[in-house]
Amino acid sequence: MKKIVLAYSGGLDTSCAIKWLKDKGFEVVCFIADLGQGEDFQKIEERALAAGALKVYAKDLQEEFISDFIVPALKANAIYEGKYLLATALGRPLIAKYLVEVAHKEKAEYVGHGCTGKGNDQVRLEVTTAILDPKLKIVAPLREWEFKSREEEIEYAHLHNIPIDVTKKKPYSIDRNLWGLAIEAGILENLEQEPPEDAYLMTKGPTGTSSYPKYVEVAFEKGVPTKVDGKALKLKQIIALLNEVGGSYGVGRADVVENRLVGIKSREIYEAPAATMLYTAHRELESLVLDRDLAHFKEMISLKYAELIYYGLWYSQLKEALDGFIDKTQKRVSGTIKLKLFKGSCVAVGRKSAHSLYKKELSTYGKEDTFDHKLADGFIKIWGMPYKR
Numbered sequence: 001m002k003k004i005v006l007a008y009s010g011g012l013d014t015s016c017a018i019k020w021l022k023d024k025g026f027e028v029v030c031f032i033a034d035l036g037q038g039e040d041f042q043k044i045e046e047r048a049l050a051a052g053a054l055k056v057y058a059k060d061l062q063e064e065f066i067s068d069f070i071v072p073a074l075k076a077n078a079i080y081e082g083k084y085l086l087a088t089a090l091g092r093p094l095i096a097k098y099l100v101e102v103a104h105k106e107k108a109e110y111v112g113h114g115c116t117g118k119g120n121d122q123v124r125l126e127v128t129t130a131i132l133d134p135k136l137k138i139v140a141p142l143r144e145w146e147f148k149s150r151e152e153e154i155e156y157a158h159l160h161n162i163p164i165d166v167t168k169k170k171p172y173s174i175d176r177n178l179w180g181l182a183i184e185a186g187i188l189e190n191l192e193q194e195p196p197e198d199a200y201l202m203t204k205g206p207t208g209t210s211s212y213p214k215y216v217e218v219a220f221e222k223g224v225p226t227k228v229d230g231k232a233l234k235l236k237q238i239i240a241l242l243n244e245v246g247g248s249y250g251v252g253r254a255d256v257v258e259n260r261l262v263g264i265k266s267r268e269i270y271e272a273p274a275a276t277m278l279y280t281a282h283r284e285l286e287s288l289v290l291d292r293d294l295a296h297f298k299e300m301i302s303l304k305y306a307e308l309i310y311y312g313l314w315y316s317q318l319k320e321a322l323d324g325f326i327d328k329t330q331k332r333v334s335g336t337i338k339l340k341l342f343k344g345s346c347v348a349v350g351r352k353s354a355h356s357l358y359k360k361e362l363s364t365y366g367k368e369d370t371f372d373h374k375l376a377d378g379f380i381k382i383w384g385m386p387y388k389r
């Protein structure tokens with residue numbers, strides 16, 4: 001019999017996919033990834049079995065997600081099209097890595113997923129799978145099956161006793177992990193319309209937040225966050241804490257029209273309080289400790305790095321080579337940044353580092369100034385020389 005490892009979320013699509021794949025002659029092994037989406041995995045596991053899965057693997061991948069995906073992306077200052085901190089995109093190669101691992105363990109020749117034919121995630125999962133094991137074959141039920149609407153799927157689920165939550169029609173498509181949340185569809189497809197306040201799940205709107213600012217100090221060690229307000233914490237705790245604090249000050253919202261891989265423009269809103277705070281602080285620290293050439297060059301690398309993540313090319317040679325460069329840049333990125341949170345904004349207002357390249361005696365306009373102003377004259381003449389007409 002053909003065997004498939006299916007990336008299973010517990011939702012309607014992947015639950016119907018189990019039954020659909022069985023009817024196509026597959027034995028279905030489900031893989032459930034815990035990336036900090038905060039769900040009841042016990043329940044999801046039971047649901048997979050009830051829907052007809054032969055076996056279920058559930059794995060807590062949070063630590064690996066943080067150390068091997070989030071940390072490199074943070075060191076790179078990776079942000080797609082200036083707004084999206086890539087939470088979903090970063091999770092996909094990790095999920096695919098385990099789909100491949102389970103497929104090997106189970107001697108399955110197929111992997112499957114519940115992505116549609118229009119999105120980025122199908123590309124990320126399949127390209128990663130192909131890089132890690134080109135012999136594995138892919139089945140994407142949502143690209144093939146006959147259901148035309150959610151209602152038809154629900155009917156199918158009822159008919160075959162597939163357990164699903166259909167309390168009320170969910171207005172949005174949501175993807176969540178510990179690095180952030182992506183929300184699309186429904187009313188958000190109307191570009192002229194401001195997202196309704198109740199679409200947001202992690203952050204408060206500006207009218208609900210405090211009238212006083214909050215200051216948060218984040219310390220980094222070689223580009224990796226290590227402390228919040230002087231207290232040493234594990235990165236997982238830092239992310240949880242900043243999601244909480246940032247969210248309560250409305251930090252980390254983004255309303256985006258983005259360019260998808262498949263050529264479509266789509267409207268999506270994002271919430272990423274911790275990611276936004278850490279990105280802001282990390283960049284600020286770099287501006288203090290990296291010299292001008294390196295800082296400017298690294299900006300170009302950031303852009304490319306974000307593209308590679310978005311495009312599903314995490315396991316590419318280029319990404320690995322860029323990691324080598326980025327790691328080198330981080331050896332001086334230690335210090336503390338003070339952030340100010342207020343009504344949805346997050347700005348760096350204080351910075352300190354033992355590797356700071358800021359020299360007050362040079363930049364000051366006060367009487368301690370040691371900069372030799374007379375040197376500027378010769379510098380300017382020589383600097384401008386090649387451009388004279």
Ligand code: ARG
Pocket residue numbers: 086088089120121173174175182183184268
């Ligand atoms: N547009 C984002 C990306 O491609 C998020 C995709 C998942 N979004 C969702 N709402 N289900 O990474």
